[in-house]
Amino acid sequence: MKLGDGVEQAIHVTGFLAALPGGAVMSAAALAEFHGVSTSYLLKHLQALSGAGVLETVPGPQGGYRLARAPERISLLDIVLAVEGPEPAFRCKEIRQRGPGAQTVSAALLRNPCQINAAMLRAEQAWRAELRRVTIADIQGEVAAMDDGTIAARGCAFIEQHGRGLNRKDER
Amino acid sequence: MKLGDGVEQAIHVTGFLAALPGGAVMSAAALAEFHGVSTSYLLKHLQALSGAGVLETVPGPQGGYRLARAPERISLLDIVLAVEGPEPAFRCKEIRQRGPGAQTVSAALLRNPCQINAAMLRAEQAWRAELRRVTIADIQGEVAAMDDGTIAARGCAFIEQHGRGLNRKDER
DNA sequence: CCAATCATGGATGGTTAATATCCACGATTC
DNA sequence: GAATCGTGGATATTAACCATCCATGATTGG
Numbered sequence: 001m002k003l004g005d006g007v008e009q010a011i012h013v014t015g016f017l018a019a020l021p022g023g024a025v026m027s028a029a030a031l032a033e034f035h036g037v038s039t040s041y042l043l044k045h046l047q048a049l050s051g052a053g054v055l056e057t058v059p060g061p062q063g064g065y066r067l068a069r070a071p072e073r074i075s076l077l078d079i080v081l082a083v084e085g086p087e088p089a090f091r092c093k094e095i096r097q098r099g100p101g102a103q104t105v106s107a108a109l110l111r112n113p114c115q116i117n118a119a120m121l122r123a124e125q126a127w128r129a130e131l132r133r134v135t136i137a138d139i140q141g142e143v144a145a146m147d148d149g150t151i152a153a154r155g156c157a158f159i160e161q162h163g164r165g166l167n168r169k170d171e172r
Numbered sequence: 173m174k175l176g177d178g179v180e181q182a183i184h185v186t187g188f189l190a191a192l193p194g195g196a197v198m199s200a201a202a203l204a205e206f207h208g209v210s211t212s213y214l215l216k217h218l219q220a221l222s223g224a225g226v227l228e229t230v231p232g233p234q235g236g237y238r239l240a241r242a243p244e245r246i247s248l249l250d251i252v253l254a255v256e257g258p259e260p261a262f263r264c265k266e267i268r269q270r271g272p273g274a275q276t277v278s279a280a281l282l283r284n285p286c287q288i289n290a291a292m293l294r295a296e297q298a299w300r301a302e303l304r305r306v307t308i309a310d311i312q313g314e315v316a317a318m319d320d321g322t323i324a325a326r327g328c329a330f331i332e333q334h335g336r337g338l339n340r341k342d343e344r
Numbered sequence: 345c346c347a348a349t350c351a352t353g354g355a356t357g358g359t360t361a362a363t364a365t366c367c368a369c370g371a372t373t374c
Numbered sequence: 375g376a377a378t379c380g381t382g383g384a385t386a387t388t389a390a391c392c393a394t395c396c397a398t399g400a401t402t403g404g
Binding site (some may be wrong): 005038 | 361362363364365370
Binding site (some may be wrong): 001002003004005007008009011012015033034035036037076084089090091092093095096098115116119120122123124126127128129130131134138139 | 173174175176177179180181183184187207208209248256261262263264265267268270272287288291292294295296298299300301302303306310311
């Protein structure tokens, strides 16, 4: 089992946007450079987040992304589902109705859902519940308390620096 | 996020072995044919399960696999970890110490673990706890109650049928 | 003791999903 | 109206997983 890299990037960026003051926006290119990740790839996840209503976008010059609602109302689950999609990790292939073993029990058993599938889904529900409990405000709050607002200040300074010429092609 | 097919096969097979009477064993080839899955592929997971101490193997003619301990003491987590490996789904890439944003906060922040990583790991702990709670006896018990022991009987008959010539090459 | 049976473990293609990139287009602001 | 920015699709590239095969060693039955 593996979770894509995009999830980590998306959470970091969302947490960072939460640290910015007021209605400040930051362009996709600036966000990518500030976090040291690929612009093109981050872009895909930013669009997923705005499509899911987590972020909102400001077009035009000096445009960019910002939070679509208060950080207290954005959970880690919102971000994970936006980036990874809503499908559960365990997909039941209905093995029980394959092979010679299936013929004997088809009548009584198949009316009920697969117990294995049910148990796996229950576990995933517990996982999601835990992610739903943690908000961007939670993790951003802890970070802000530790570095005393430095990140926000550095982010604003970074935006200033890049008033022009940030939409250049990816370098690597 | 996605869970491999091997997990489902492994759980089904383990549950089936739990339904067999006494110390009965079943060969890898018979198990695969009975469940309608590829022998070669199932073999890999059977080996993982025996390596993890979930199943035990009886070599030689009329040999095969059986449970290494009571079904009550085999959890779904045991099987999932044996097949998928022990690594967590979320691997922190330490994005916070990359890019221009990292320089300003290196001192104070990096002493503490990444809050995002901690939250994701906590969620995965909840997932594992739920899987640990469910045993092979639980799911096998529900199945057995429904079909009234038919699966066990059919399994034994299937073993009888295949006294010889089951180790032929994969067909498909 | 010999041969059939079976598990072991490594090696090897094929297939799918995730990663990363690029480009043409439309919207917005200065 | 021109520069800036997001949108969305198309496209390589890479890694993970799926599936298979083969050579080997261990064990049992005759």
